[in-house]
Amino acid sequence: MNDMSPESYVTADGRTIGNVVMDMRDITLKFGGVTAIKDISFDIREGEIRAIIGPNGAGKSSMLNVISGFYTPQIGEIWYRGKKRPPMKPYQVARQGIARTFQNIALFEGMTVLDNVMTGRLTHMNASVISQALWWGKAQAEEIENREKVEKVIDFLEIQNIRKTPVGRLPYGLKKRVELARALAADPQILLLDEPMAGMNVEEKEDMSRFILDVNDEFGTTIVLIEHDMGVVMDLSDRVVVMDYGKKIGDGAPDDVRNNQAVIDAYLGVSH
Amino acid sequence: MTNGTTSGQLDTIPRLLARNADRYGSKAAYREKDYGIWQSWTWVEAQAETRALALGLLELGANPGDHIAIIGRNRPYLYWSMVAAQMVGAVPVPLYQDAVGEEIAYVLDHCSARFIIAADQEQVDKVLEVQDRLNGLDHMIYLDPRGMRKYDHGKLSPFADVQARGREHAGKHEATLRDRMAEQNGSTTCVMLYTSGTTGRPKGVVLSNDNIIETARHSSEFDKLRAGDEVLAYLPMAWVGDFIFSIGQAYWTAFCVNCPESSDTMMTDLREIGPTYYFAPPRIFETQLTNIMIRMEDAGSFKKWLFDRYMEVARRVGPAILDEKPVSFMDRLNYRLGEFFVYGPLKNALGFTRVRVGYTAGEAIGPEIFDFYRALGINLKQLYGQTEASVFITQQPDHEVRPDTVGVPSPGVEIKIADSGEVYYRSPGVFVEYYKNPESTASTKDAEGWVATGDAGFIEEDTGHLRIIDRAKDVGKMASGALFAPKYVENKLKFFPNILEAVVFGSGRETCAAFINIDLTAVGNWAERNNIAYASYQELSQHPDVISQIKANIEEVNRSVAADAMLSGCQIHRFLVLHKELDADDGELTRTRKVRRRIIEEKFDDLITALYDGSSSISTETEVTYEDGRKGLLKATLQVENAETVVTSTPKVEAAE
Numbered sequence: 001m002n003d004m005s006p007e008s009y010v011t012a013d014g015r016t017i018g019n020v021v022m023d024m025r026d027i028t029l030k031f032g033g034v035t036a037i038k039d040i041s042f043d044i045r046e047g048e049i050r051a052i053i054g055p056n057g058a059g060k061s062s063m064l065n066v067i068s069g070f071y072t073p074q075i076g077e078i079w080y081r082g083k084k085r086p087p088m089k090p091y092q093v094a095r096q097g098i099a100r101t102f103q104n105i106a107l108f109e110g111m112t113v114l115d116n117v118m119t120g121r122l123t124h125m126n127a128s129v130i131s132q133a134l135w136w137g138k139a140q141a142e143e144i145e146n147r148e149k150v151e152k153v154i155d156f157l158e159i160q161n162i163r164k165t166p167v168g169r170l171p172y173g174l175k176k177r178v179e180l181a182r183a184l185a186a187d188p189q190i191l192l193l194d195e196p197m198a199g200m201n202v203e204e205k206e207d208m209s210r211f212i213l214d215v216n217d218e219f220g221t222t223i224v225l226i227e228h229d230m231g232v233v234m235d236l237s238d239r240v241v242v243m244d245y246g247k248k249i250g251d252g253a254p255d256d257v258r259n260n261q262a263v264i265d266a267y268l269g270v271s272h
Numbered sequence: 273m274t275n276g277t278t279s280g281q282l283d284t285i286p287r288l289l290a291r292n293a294d295r296y297g298s299k300a301a302y303r304e305k306d307y308g309i310w311q312s313w314t315w316v317e318a319q320a321e322t323r324a325l326a327l328g329l330l331e332l333g334a335n336p337g338d339h340i341a342i343i344g345r346n347r348p349y350l351y352w353s354m355v356a357a358q359m360v361g362a363v364p365v366p367l368y369q370d371a372v373g374e375e376i377a378y379v380l381d382h383c384s385a386r387f388i389i390a391a392d393q394e395q396v397d398k399v400l401e402v403q404d405r406l407n408g409l410d411h412m413i414y415l416d417p418r419g420m421r422k423y424d425h426g427k428l429s430p431f432a433d434v435q436a437r438g439r440e441h442a443g444k445h446e447a448t449l450r451d452r453m454a455e456q457n458g459s460t461t462c463v464m465l466y467t468s469g470t471t472g473r474p475k476g477v478v479l480s481n482d483n484i485i486e487t488a489r490h491s492s493e494f495d496k497l498r499a500g501d502e503v504l505a506y507l508p509m510a511w512v513g514d515f516i517f518s519i520g521q522a523y524w525t526a527f528c529v530n531c532p533e534s535s536d537t538m539m540t541d542l543r544e545i546g547p548t549y550y551f552a553p554p555r556i557f558e559t560q561l562t563n564i565m566i567r568m569e570d571a572g573s574f575k576k577w578l579f580d581r582y583m584e585v586a587r588r589v590g591p592a593i594l595d596e597k598p599v600s601f602m603d604r605l606n607y608r609l610g611e612f613f614v615y616g617p618l619k620n621a622l623g624f625t626r627v628r629v630g631y632t633a634g635e636a637i638g639p640e641i642f643d644f645y646r647a648l649g650i651n652l653k654q655l656y657g658q659t660e661a662s663v664f665i666t667q668q669p670d671h672e673v674r675p676d677t678v679g680v681p682s683p684g685v686e687i688k689i690a691d692s693g694e695v696y697y698r699s700p701g702v703f704v705e706y707y708k709n710p711e712s713t714a715s716t717k718d719a720e721g722w723v724a725t726g727d728a729g730f731i732e733e734d735t736g737h738l739r740i741i742d743r744a745k746d747v748g749k750m751a752s753g754a755l756f757a758p759k760y761v762e763n764k765l766k767f768f769p770n771i772l773e774a775v776v777f778g779s780g781r782e783t784c785a786a787f788i789n790i791d792l793t794a795v796g797n798w799a800e801r802n803n804i805a806y807a808s809y810q811e812l813s814q815h816p817d818v819i820s821q822i823k824a825n826i827e828e829v830n831r832s833v834a835a836d837a838m839l840s841g842c843q844i845h846r847f848l849v850l851h852k853e854l855d856a857d858d859g860e861l862t863r864t865r866k867v868r869r870r871i872i873e874e875k876f877d878d879l880i881t882a883l884y885d886g887s888s889s890i891s892t893e894t895e896v897t898y899e900d901g902r903k904g905l906l907k908a909t910l911q912v913e914n915a916e917t918v919v920t921s922t923p924k925v926e927a928a929e
Contacts, residue, residue: 013422014421014422015422114308147308148307151307151308151309152307154307154308155306155307156418158534160308160533160534160536160537161534161536161537161540163308214418214419217419217421217422218418218419218421
């Protein structure tokens with residue numbers, strides 16, 4: 001594996017990148033006869049922005065689904081915070097502090113922004129069903145506490161003015177932001193973003209980039225993102241994994257990846 | 273507490289704060305919606321916060337006479353900053369938060385600001401960008417720590433830290449603070465405000481404590497403002513009106529200042545607070561009215577019928593009822609029903625249910641707009657003022673409100689009309705001087721204290737009300753000698769929901785012509801309802817149907833203008849719809865959104881030529897400035913249209929030489 005120095009270091013712009021927090025070892029994922037991911041290994045360090053890029057069908061989203069526990073790889077190990085992770089359900093992974101957004105927006109269209117973001121706090125609510133139904137005792141105290149957290153996220157992402165608007169009425173760019181808000185509300189240690197900027201115009205992309213950087217900077221959240229816009233990837237990320245046909249063909253700092261011939265051939269386009 | 277309360281002198285803002293903390297201690301002084309909840313501070317808490325900051329400023333080494341610039345949207349912390357600055361003997365200088373780097377650099381350099389209190393990263397960045405050109409900048413304080421972690425904190429501190437250091441070192445600075453406050457009196461500078469200026473560089477207007485407090489006292493008594501009143505502070509902090517309302521009057525009467533959550537939530541916050549005292553420039557009332565009309569266009573036929581029917585009743589008798597004039601029983605009954613079905617819910621939706629006194633100023637308001645709000649039973653009044661007067665020159669007393677006058681002289685204000693027609697005033701609120709600009713001070717304020725307003729007007733003999741015709745320098749003569757008053761016509765045009773802004777030309781010419789800006793909200797909505805596709809503002813503005821609607825609007829205005837013998841020369845013969853919205857970033861409007869005629873004339877010189885040379889279209893290129901300061905070029909071909917005018921018997925020509 002490349003640059004596996006165990007010590008933490010400080011980036012040029014003053015952020016501290018910590019030790020390896022998640023280590024993917026020799027992951028292979030098959031769907032029947034199709035091998036979506038072939039023997040891939042890479043690691044994610046605490047506090048970094050880690051991008052996964054690759055052409056369509058390269059297996060990027062599958063990789064994210066492996067991390068989030070949605071798929072269980074047939075071969076390979078996932079080490080999280082120094083421990084080997086047993087096969088887990090997505091909700092168990094979520095409880096470990098890993099939150100995600102989806103490529104196709106997966107919000108509750110009929111609910112308000114506030115309610116949608118509140119659902120992000122579900123893993124932090126422990127009151128009994130009866131208490132919840134009567135909204136009494138522990139449930140009430142919990143809601144007030146969680147609402148405060150949610151309001152901080154709303155403030156952070158500057159969506160106060162649409163707090164009470166049903167999500168179905170919002171434009172696409174804002175929906176993406178609400179999805180990010182919901183993921184953030186879970187107080188994640190690792191945030192998985194599946195194409196956070198797909199289909200956005202330049203201004204929306206700039207906004208979203210700023211929010212991603214701010215989240216990383218403000219909360220120290222480790223971010224793993226899939227993105228197609230090369231400019232964005234190169235600007236945002238600390239390290240990039242490049243995938244093609246389920247294989248890893250590059251891994252390293254944006255500049256290294258940019259100059260890697262295999263990557264150029266596979267992704268950035270070169271006449272064959 | 274301070275010496276102020278013991279000596280009974282209430283001649284500085286810090287002393288008023290001390291009195292309020294004493295007398296109204298547990299009453300709310302400030303509220304701000306934050307994290308979805310209205311957070312509030314009592315007068316005692318506000319005093320503690322302000323003192324902590326003042327002590328912190330002393331720890332940073334603030335000296336009497338220093339200028340402390342404050343940049344940001346309306347937030348309690350920034351209001352405290354202004355008062356804290358006063359406490360340490362410094363002069364607060366609030367700046368427009370949307371000002372671009374260049375404007376900020378000029379002002380900061382002109383006043384040699386030693387400290388800057390900025391709201392957030394955006395404002396800090398703007399200052400950092402121009403810091404090489406600033407002399408005397410010592411330290412910057414920021415409010416919102418977001419994104420600021422990586423900045424070099426040598427000359428940069430978070431607001432909370434400065435307060436904490438103030439509290440920590442309180443013992444060391446208590447005595448200094450007490451002495452500084454004791455030294456101050458009515459003639460000490462209270463604030464310095466930069467006028468946006470329709471021409472030239474901004475000027476720093478120095479206002480003393482007497483200016484502000486006397487004006488606040490008079491105007492509060494005039495409208496019977498009291499502790500327990502609520503205002504929403506959302507207008508730029510750099511504007512004198514906000515200073516008078518949110519500091520002057522608020523500290524004098526001890527009412528509560530509410531700050532919105534963000535500029536986007538202003539309307540929701542307005543509804544939630546339901547202010548009792550409200551102030552807005554005509555633009556806001558226009559926008560709200562446009563929105564109401566758009567929503568009613570989309571409403572069901574029964575609702576629309578109900579609205580139209582009762583608005584007709586309201587327009588007919590509403591203002592009379594508000595002025596307590598005799599109205600027939602049936603009309604009163606009808607108005608009551610209307611209140612129940614339409615006006616009440618509408619006022620509630622607008623957040624105006626509790627408004628006891630509402631003011632509009634800054635620009636003349638269209639009479640139709642003005643009457644609309646009064647018809648609903650909202651006591652909306654006009655005032656006339658300027659920064660140099662600490663706002664108030666004239667205002668309308670209750671029951672004497674008319675759309676065409678700006679009221680009687682405010683208490684303590686004297687008015688005279690010069691031979692040229694220009695309005696002059698003298699009052700306790702008259703500014704001390706323009707900072708570092710004795711020539712301008714001398715040319716504006718004469719030895720006896722009379723100040724030229726730059727507006728032409730006259731006093732109505734029977735009522736004593738002042739009527740403003742136009743800016744003195746804008747009022748001119750047409751080639752025929754007829755009176756040319758562009759603002760008069762522009763205001764009539766702007767009442768149409770489709771028209772956002774109009775600029776009328778004609779001084780020294782045979783006929784009048786106009787530029788029109790369409791209102792994107794209203795016209796866009798119309799386009800949507802009629803399935804008209806458009807890709808840009810520019811394309812929509814040149815759509816033949818849009819132009820023909822504007823043409824109909826102009827012809828209606830022409831008919832109304834023709835009815836006034838003195839002004840019938842101002843009918844618009846030709847017009848074009850501009851391809852871009854006039855914008856303060858491009859210098860075409862002031863930050864308070866007043867048209868800068870001369871700049872527009874220079875910039876669109878080619879378009880004006882086309883208006884007068886008979887051509888039917890014109891291609892043009894315009895430079896535009898984007899929000900981030902970058903510049904771009906806009907190319908367009910504009911239609912020039914003729915409008916029908918009404919032929920009147922030779923317009924009454926004033927005895928011209």
